[in-house]
Amino acid sequence: MKNIHNRRDFLKKSAYGTFAGIAGVGFLSGCTEKSEEEEEISPAEDLMREHGVLNRILLIYDHYKTQLGQNADLSLAPLLQSATIIRRFVEDYHEKLEEDFLFPRFEKAGNLTDLVSVLKDQHKAGRILTDQILNLSKAKTLTATDAKKLIQLLNGFVVMYRPHEAREDTVLFPALKKIVSSHEYSALGEDFEKKEHQLFGEDGFETMVNRVSEIEKQLNIYDLAKFTFGAQ
Template identity: 60%
Template sequence: MPVTQNPRREFLTRAVLTGLAVPSLAIAVPQPFLLMQEQKAGKNESSEEISPAEDLMREHGLLNRILLIYDEHLRRLNAKQDFDPAILASAADIIKRFVEDYHEKLEENYLFPRFRKAGKLVDLVDVLLAQHQAGRRVTARIQQLATATVVKDAAKRRDLSDLLQSFIRMYRPHEAREDTVLFPAFHSIVSKNEYDSLGEEFEKQEDELFGEDGFFKVLDQVASLEKKLGIYDLSKFTPS
């Protein structure tokens, strides 16, 4: 014969387990219980791993925002307007530290060799690697020119304009090809376990180089530069 649960007791039990307030009965949910639930929820949230492709693609989003900073400097150079070279220097520094020395190294050390070994998209990988190398040369020149002396020097302004234009022109199709061709194909040349472990490795390296939540720290730096340039407000890019 089934045991009949006391309705009142069942309600009180559910109230405690779900954290419901029961004013008329003046029942307080034990604080340690609530704390335990919060800690459990926090663990569940933090345990969600970012896949390698998602990690690399959000870094492309950060790169795109720096390209917008480059775009704005290019606009001011072509319009013969003044600009603060320190902002451009900071943007180029992020390109060097985060994009070239970290993001591209992940691609070169973990993706490109696997595509070569699988004999897949090798021609594309060759072009992407050559563009990484070309981009580093351009960044080095931008860093050399992003100084106070360039503002009043017409020849240096032209050189800087050409460098920014070439960098932007190369990297927009570069990252688009990676996002739409290379990264989706990566699933087909590695096992699920290897794919998942690479996601963990990418996060580990990011934390080692930039600290915990390193991506978001760098993103904050980019946003700060956007605000200084007056291009942070997304609505300003909406056509009238």
């Protein structure tokens, strides 16, 4: 990354030294804007990295499934925080983008309509699961019946969303560029960014990643090395 930034700085300085006397500062400004545009995240990449946040919460759900199954005495506060991120960031924002901007375009184009139909049904089912997970994770203590129910809910969410996000990443998102123009594709990226900033601030994605990291640290599952096969 250091080499890339150094090269970028060199190109900017060279452009200024060569052309500033002819085109003035406006030329350099134009180069900067173009560079920023080239570094923008595409709609597909934006959605896929948000899936990364979802996947990390699925690992948190896995952790709670295991602990609850072992009758462990654990705080439900991190689970409540995780389910709240699912509600606000995944369902109310990420999935809303898919439902408002992606699914209608595929339906209008008559492309992957069967897949879109299933994805929409799973969004609805996911929100029902999240309602119940939020409700149970607010309890100070869980009865044995409630703990069993919570395990079932967490498992249902994980089992549904792992293939859900994988199918979107490998089939739906790559197909988007085939049904929209290059201009429309770029405009979608700008729409996504505006919505993210509107709801979560300028560093919305980074904020969510940091929140998930803090939850992982609370649960002692942040260290990636712990997931290495054969690690003690």
